[in-house]
Amino acid sequence: MLLLLEITLSSSVVKEFFKNISYLVFPDLCLACLEEAALDKQLFCIKCIYHLPESDMHMNLENAFTERLIGIEGVKTGAARYTFYEGGAIGEIIHKIKYQGRKDIAKVLGEKFGRELIKSCHYQNIDFLVPVPLHRQRSRKRGFNQSEELCRGLSERMDVPIESENFLRIRYTKTQTKLSKAERQKNLKEAFKINNYKALEGKHVLLVDDVLTTGATIEECCRELRKIRDITISVITLAIRAYQ
Helix, strand or coil: CHHHHHHHHHHHHHHHHHHHHHHHHCCCECCCCCCCECCCCCCCCHHHHHHCCECCHHHCCCCHHHHHCCCCCCEEEEEEEEEECCCCHHHHHHHHHHHCCCHHHHHHHHHHHHHHHCCCHHHCCCCEEEECCCCHHHHHHHCCCHHHHHHHHHHHHHCCCECCCCEEECCCCCCCCCCCHHHHHHHHCCCEEECCCHHHCCCEEEEEEEEECCCHHHHHHHHHHCCCCCCEEEEEEEEEECCC
């Protein structure tokens, strides 16, 4: 049984290795499956485009995204572009962004999301895009903040400036991947800080992150943002994790 498990793990590692090598040799392959050619000026092949779990949450003030944020004060609306299923294409894409340095993918997906958001009446009066910040230690290790790269793409399509210097992550926190919501909340307590409250007074900010899971990160960010007088907060993420 142990030998079978080792063989299975080895074969999966080898398969992943050759998939990544294939992308280096054929950079126009679909980012999701790494098997078919991507459509012209697109990230995905026609098969994956058809099966990508896109959403139209951004067209509705209340939706599955805002339902997950119930109990978090001060959020006007929110949306995710995709639903994140374990083992699915979106998980593969997010993994490439965060752990393989593919910040270019984040920017392109930000542009695509921005193209949809400008069609919605709920995202017409945004003053600033605010990426959920990384602690400087993690930022140095990764080399970039994936949420900020999403904002770069969003900014180009929405013509809205990015405010990334004023909202900081001041406490280093362990990875959240396997923590419960209560553990995440404890892990994130007082992790964020705003330097200049007056710069955002009376503004409508769009808080941007990569994935919404329990909402603990968004909750702690909003706790700090609500200290600003007359602020309006909307939230988007590239994906929302599906409950299993």
